[in-house]
Amino acid sequence: MDKTAFEPRIGLAWKPFGSQKTAVRAGYAIFHDSSWNQGAQGLWENPPFFAETDNFYGFFGIGPCPFGNATASSPVSCGVVNSFTPPFTSPPDPASFTGTIQSQNLNFKQGIVQQFNLNLEHQLPGNLVLTAGYAGSRSHHILVDGLNLNVGSPGACGVVSGYTLGCGPGGTAFSPPYGPFTTIANINDVGNARYDSLQVKAETKSVRHGLYALLGYTYSRTFDSGFADGLGTSPGATYFPLPGTKKADWGLSQINLNHQFTASVTYDLPFGRGKSFGGGWNGPLNAALGNWEVDVIEKATSGFPLFVVSGNGSGVNFQWNGNSLNRPNQVCSGKSSHPTLSQWFDTSCFVDAPAGELGNANRAPLYGPRFVNTDLSFIKHIPIRESVRMDFRAEFFNVLNHPQFFLPGDGTGMQNVDSPSSFGKVTQTVNNPRVIQFALKLSF
Numbered sequence: 001m002d003k004t005a006f007e008p009r010i011g012l013a014w015k016p017f018g019s020q021k022t023a024v025r026a027g028y029a030i031f032h033d034s035s036w037n038q039g040a041q042g043l044w045e046n047p048p049f050f051a052e053t054d055n056f057y058g059f060f061g062i063g064p065c066p067f068g069n070a071t072a073s074s075p076v077s078c079g080v081v082n083s084f085t086p087p088f089t090s091p092p093d094p095a096s097f098t099g100t101i102q103s104q105n106l107n108f109k110q111g112i113v114q115q116f117n118l119n120l121e122h123q124l125p126g127n128l129v130l131t132a133g134y135a136g137s138r139s140h141h142i143l144v145d146g147l148n149l150n151v152g153s154p155g156a157c158g159v160v161s162g163y164t165l166g167c168g169p170g171g172t173a174f175s176p177p178y179g180p181f182t183t184i185a186n187i188n189d190v191g192n193a194r195y196d197s198l199q200v201k202a203e204t205k206s207v208r209h210g211l212y213a214l215l216g217y218t219y220s221r222t223f224d225s226g227f228a229d230g231l232g233t234s235p236g237a238t239y240f241p242l243p244g245t246k247k248a249d250w251g252l253s254q255i256n257l258n259h260q261f262t263a264s265v266t267y268d269l270p271f272g273r274g275k276s277f278g279g280g281w282n283g284p285l286n287a288a289l290g291n292w293e294v295d296v297i298e299k300a301t302s303g304f305p306l307f308v309v310s311g312n313g314s315g316v317n318f319q320w321n322g323n324s325l326n327r328p329n330q331v332c333s334g335k336s337s338h339p340t341l342s343q344w345f346d347t348s349c350f351v352d353a354p355a356g357e358l359g360n361a362n363r364a365p366l367y368g369p370r371f372v373n374t375d376l377s378f379i380k381h382i383p384i385r386e387s388v389r390m391d392f393r394a395e396f397f398n399v400l401n402h403p404q405f406f407l408p409g410d411g412t413g414m415q416n417v418d419s420p421s422s423f424g425k426v427t428q429t430v431n432n433p434r435v436i437q438f439a440l441k442l443s444f
Helices: 079-083 283-289
Strands: 009-014 022-033 100-104 111-124 128-148 183-204 211-224 259-268 292-301 371-385 388-397 404-406 428-430 435-443
Touching (some): 111 183, 371 404
Parallel strands (some): 100 183
Antiparallel strands (some): 009 022, 022 111, 128 183, 183 211, 211 259, 259 292, 292 371, 371 388, 388 435, 404 428
């Protein structure tokens, strides 16, 4: 029972000094959410139950494995038990088990998110409404999964003069704290995140002269402590749970976008019968050129953060999602004034840390390519009867055929300084090339 699961939601709207054209709006709320593991995910894989739960049906073409097989008087050799030498035929002793142990902190709490905003809304001449404001959030007790608790200090601790990152007090070295176990895969609620943004929006509140427009711009910053989730997310190389590394893990979030601009415009062209131009057109001319609508959707964003890692584990078994990674040392900014597909950033700014040391680079020190996309559509409204209308639509997605570049990295899904074939290279695109489609829509 989480006694802190109190969830107030407070909203405020105020017309200052009785103004009918200006409004101030604010809100605050607290939300909770359980993590995907719902508590104790995978704990049943620990000894003495491991031999039983890993008897998967037909793993080696042998099966089915009978229930209770591991403790049966004559157990059947089946499933994953055959992949161990010697195979498990009885529950393993937890004190001497050398496989992966699953663990979870006993006072695991639900994730808590605080959201708040303050906006000023003002109606300008021409029935244009401008909104500007701040929106933010603070998140705590977020799920972090799969990090290995059974790690010793980096090899440089107690050896290299003045080296302290990840060491014990005074730079002392320490051994893995949990004896013979190789990996203690931990489920924990230690994740934190922060979001702050300036948001500006302009909107026409009435379709004047056949024109409707909605424009929005957001400047934002999103930081987190690195969310290894056991589901394949790549948060960069995290140093938790080594001492003094929580702040070192704080960096740009995978979803951070510094700049976002969107524009949606709908325009009923003023041509045809009953419009400003072409009111006297004959039937064929009006059928061809009258009652057209043009729609444009424009989206432009800055690039997502790039996680830079090093295959040099520095003698420490960092492990999440099956990876043991360090970070490189960063000797210059890494930003390139003229990025190319073969070298998007200055790769010479990142080098492997000295043997036994943790790299000093931030988890996400760089940004990937920006994203620009334009969708365009032409719609011909064809009245058939008073309550029946046919629309012909010609739609162009990514009409400018703008490539959206992507740096996939190596097998880790990140930029690995020790993988020169992929480090800093744009080798893929995302989104579609130009796509054109036609449609007919009958409204009645």
